[in-house]
Amino acid sequence: GKEINKRKRDYSEVVEVTERFQKTVDRMNTQNKTRQEFVSNVSHELKTPITSMKVLAESLIGQQGMPEELYQEFLQDICKEIDRENDIITDLLELVKLEKQDIEINISSVNINEILEAVLKRLKPIAEAKNIELVFESFRPVIADVDQIKFASVATNLVENAIKYNNTDGTVTASLNSDHQYFYLKVTDTGIGISEEDQKRVFDRFYRVDKARSRETGGTGLGLAITKDIVLKHHGSIKIHSKEGEGTTFTVRIPLKYIP
Numbered sequence: 001g002k003e004i005n006k007r008k009r010d011y012s013e014v015v016e017v018t019e020r021f022q023k024t025v026d027r028m029n030t031q032n033k034t035r036q037e038f039v040s041n042v043s044h045e046l047k048t049p050i051t052s053m054k055v056l057a058e059s060l061i062g063q064q065g066m067p068e069e070l071y072q073e074f075l076q077d078i079c080k081e082i083d084r085e086n087d088i089i090t091d092l093l094e095l096v097k098l099e100k101q102d103i104e105i106n107i108s109s110v111n112i113n114e115i116l117e118a119v120l121k122r123l124k125p126i127a128e129a130k131n132i133e134l135v136f137e138s139f140r141p142v143i144a145d146v147d148q149i150k151f152a153s154v155a156t157n158l159v160e161n162a163i164k165y166n167n168t169d170g171t172v173t174a175s176l177n178s179d180h181q182y183f184y185l186k187v188t189d190t191g192i193g194i195s196e197e198d199q200k201r202v203f204d205r206f207y208r209v210d211k212a213r214s215r216e217t218g219g220t221g222l223g224l225a226i227t228k229d230i231v232l233k234h235h236g237s238i239k240i241h242s243k244e245g246e247g248t249t250f251t252v253r254i255p256l257k258y259i260p
């Protein structure tokens with residue numbers, strides 16, 4: 001009896017270890033695949049604007065006596081592609097910088113309400129273009145230890161997305177709250193929402209739910225990856241709550257006091 005019980009225990013231990021091992025292998029495979037996808041995505045994303053620029057420039061070269069207007073239009077298109085290329089490279093560099101462990105963030109005691117007000121003010125014209133109402137709900141003044149520039153880019157990215165993936169005439173609400181330990185920034189939209197499947201992946205680099213749509217709206221798919229990195233650097237967390245067709249809420253929680 002004893003012997004059998006011991007064997008059973010040994011056996012279940014072996015099963016458990018094997019399962020754990022299998023899970024690790026699965027995770028590594030997924031990470032590897034994500035890396036490969038990342039590299040091939042980078043190449044693709046960087047090449048696309050260059051291809052367009054080349055075509056546009058060649059048509060300019062080939063045309064003699066082109067009407068001034070058309071000439072201007074081609075040059076403007078080239079500029080747009082340069083801007084896009086620039087966005088992608090800027091985001092990539094930001095990510096690479098954030099991934100270097102040795103680079104410290106520049107923490108100081110910051111008025112979070114003021115930052116959020118400034119961010120919303122800056123994004124107002126984009127919201128107005130879609131007739132979206134931007135609401136700032138502040139439950140109390142919050143002073144916290146953050147990297148001012150990096151935290152502003154977290155808020156900017158979340159509100160920008162909430163506008164981009166919203167419907168015309170929708171609403172975006174940024175709400176700020178705190179307890180004795182943390183402050184909470186919630187950005188809620190009334191937009192298209194994110195499926196449960198996609199919620200797991202939106203923080204991945206270059207991951208975009210709808211690539212065609214994202215290209216149109218000018219996304220790089222790097223915004224949320226950068227956002228998450230910044231939040232983690234502040235020892236914070238970021239969560240999604242979303243329902244397709246109803247809207248999305250991103251909640252960022254960051255400690256009021258930064259302990260290195």
Ligand code: ADP
Pocket residue numbers: 157161162165166189191192193194202207208209210214218219220221222223224225248
């Ligand atoms: P992008 O530059 O494409 O916006 P992000 O990393 O910021 O890249 O977001 C990744 C993807 O997550 C987006 O392409 C979009 O599909 C989805 N997403 C992000 N925010 C929202 C939102 N508020 N509502 C719906 N989908 C969103």
